Amino acid sequence: MNKTAIQTTPPLPPPTHDQPLDVREASTAWSMIKKILSPLASLRLTVVMFVFAIALVFLGTLAQVDEGIWTVLSKYFRTGIAWIPFQALVRFGQVFLGVSPHAQVSGSFPFPGGWLIGGILLVNLLAAHAVRFKLTWKRTGILMIHSGLVLMMLGELITGLFALEGRMPIPENWTVNFVEDHRALELAIVRHVDDKTDDVVAIPESFLRKKERIQHPDLPFDVEVLQYMPNSDINRNPPPGMENLATAGDGLREVAIEKPEVSGTDQSQMDDMASAYVKLWKKGTNESLGTFLVSKWWSVWWIPGLEQPQHVTVDGTTYDLFLRSKRAYKPYSMHLIEFRHDRYMGTDTPKNYSSQVLLRDSDREKEVIIYMNHPLRYSGDTFFQSGVLGKDQGTILQVVRNPGWLLPYVSCILVSCGMLFHFGLNLVNFLIRRMKI
């Protein structure tokens, strides 16, 4: 046995103290953070979240057979926990597996919602980059892709939280200075001051749903909601056995009948037509002014003759009651000069819609044409050609205010370039290797 072969390892030199103390402390702190972050940065978590995301998007699509897009949006995607009805799965069976079209299953089960999945993915992504961050050529692409994705998620978050969407219907030769949010309602109490001025107090929808007595110094009377219907029909002949709650106004002659909400991104673009029975009380007393039926059906202001306000007189002053889409008044107005609806020869298939409008602001006037795929952007709002009023009597413009609108554009460029770079680099390397073989 050759003893010289036995060697001992020299003891490790004592740690040098070249590095300043705070750097060392920082590095230990960093390694601590890394330890905490590493489970969050796991790629396995990413994959699991992708599975959940796929399931959620799929279920959220199925749900649109029965529920309105906006309901689905708030119940599935813009929420922490989504409650998914079993009926959504039955719908799938009905279309693809021959389940009877009359099958009904009640009940629902919880599932992680869009905010939760998106949030975890975002944390996961940020943690992964914090733990594994390296600035090399090879990783540039990935970095671009992921920063683009973060921007996109932020964009969706900003849109979800801050974007406002509304409609501006303008009949030809009319001028309109407000935007309607057709998804939100208000009970407007209007006092006609003079030809140019109205005094408006509006009660938001959330108060109406509570069915409590609503009192406010600005209100000329107290309002109690007896019945609230999110979607309804108005009928002259009440179904047998139905009790008419109204004691005053047009509700004496016509009744509102509740019906289910409009489902899906319905192509007919029908809105829910809410109605409510409201009892009015003389301010602070128990003296009733009558129960009125108010309905969105009676707030169609853009067709002359269809608007049907309910009149209430208190202390000699007459107020008009409207249940209508929530309005936001703008500092500028739009006047519709001409609306065009071109069709393909010999058919009713629309070829193009366009609105020639005069935009009037305090200090200037501008004539613009808004048409399909060519919106107008003005003072933070964007106007899109969206629809037609009745028989081509006017236009419906979609008005959107979204502070995050630019983010998807930047994100798209970042991610696409990132992928091109990353996959392109891999492809080039691969091809070079193949050529060498």
Next chain:
Amino acid sequence: MIFSRFLPWLIAAAGATYLMMMAMPSKDPVNGIHLAEFATIPVVHDGRPKPFDTLARNSLMVISGRQYVVENDGKEKSAMNWLLDVMTSQVSRNPSPADKAKVFRIENDQVLDLLALAPRSGFRYAIEEFSDKLEKLEKEVDKAKSNPKKQQDKFDAECIELARHLERYIQLARATEFLQMVPPETPGGDWLTIREAFVKEQQDGEENKPMRALATILSSYAKGDIRTFNQELATYQQYLKGLQLPETRTIEFEVFFNHFEPFIQCCVLYVCVFVLACLAFLGWTKPLGRSAFWLAVITLAVHMWALFARMYLMDRWFVFVTNLYSSAVFIGFGAVIICLILEIIYPIGIGNLLAAVLGAVTLYIGHHLASTGDTLHQLEAVLDTNLWLATHVSCVTFGYTATFVAGFLGMAYIVYRMLGVFVNLPEINIVGKMIYGILCFATLLSFTGTVLGGIWADQSWGRFWGWDPKENGALLIVLMNALILHARWAGLVKQRGMAVLAVCGNMVTGWSWFGTNQLGVGLHAYGFNNTLATGLTIFWLTQLGFIVLGLIPLKLFRNFAQMLMPRTANGPHAQRKPEKQLA
């Protein structure tokens, strides 16, 4: 051997000859009726001027599911001939041949019972067989339409469908009232029906020559007066040429395109490529493989020509996809390109095989989708933008294509793995690599395409993402591809797992392509179709089958193989590497 060197050339030449033969225009007999000439007469239908040939073929396709009629004596009758029979059925000798033509395809048992018809092979019936039951049908249709759409069952849907076909038939039969075939006298004017032109003539007191000519052509056809028919037709065509209407400039080309049926020819040739590619696996690999490849290249060229021809006809350059039909033929085109590139990089035959399968299958699907009507129809206003159609739609559809190619490679991988029990197949690793590469490509395309769609939506109605079913479908594909890639990078799956997941990707893509449209909601909800729903279910079941096969441990296969081949000296494929090294 010299023959093996020239085989690819021979096969390619045979393919080219076949195509040229099919492209030869048909000629009318000198003394017979000039049907082919009449086919080039323009008519405005569904918002665009088209030749009568297209109207005839599309109508027959919608009603009957094919572009010809088989007469009682077994002879085939052309769509043009049938259309003229229908158009003149109200004035012709009674009963008209149109009444006897077995064209209405009715497959549903209950509908057949309702109309007191006995099921027969092909399920095609003549109108005279059930014309006395039309009232009954009308009642059922009214009842079906009064049901909310979600509660309509198959019988309701089939009744409504048949009523739609009858409506189309009646419009054709009352051609003078419904078909706008009288051209304007000057470019830019309106096309009129014969009746409208007649009323106008009475009002203005000026003779409308083209209206008179068309009326004579139709009445002489009804009377069987071939001479007058041919003469008037020639005069009318001369007149039409003199008008030089810009909307009729592509009419003749469209007739040629209809006659050539390039997508059907390509489908036939892809089947030939499939046969060659399969034979190449069995033996004489190189010459047969090269033959399959070059035949596929020639077919691809025609496929591409046909896509561009459609763009020329629609006057929308680089807009490949405008409806489900065009998405099918475009997916086929894209898939063949990707597969042939794979074959160039790795000439192991799998690229040829998949090119043939995907090309033929997508064109076959496209052929059936054509039964929904005019495949070159005009677009709704919001879709009428070439920029976004050319970028977003092409990109996202190409994303579908790449995902399908990856999925089919996954299926191939699973088959290779099973066959590997019996024979040594080192190529399986190459297939695994292909899946990875194509998935990267698919992720890039589907992501970019989806986001471009979002930007279009932002441009057109101010909402980047609307959670519409079709948008969600595209998002699902992106998520699925991202999932597979991340699962690979996380080490959760290796080649086999990736192959299985890629097959799942096929299911997702199937959902996105056809499934979302079947829900009947959303802005992209075009083309609901019972057959499609059933077809999609079957597709999903086959994919599930592959997934199960992919998940079964190889040991089970080996035991099974040993049971099959107990007497083999070393057992089935004794020298195989253990699965771990491969998968």
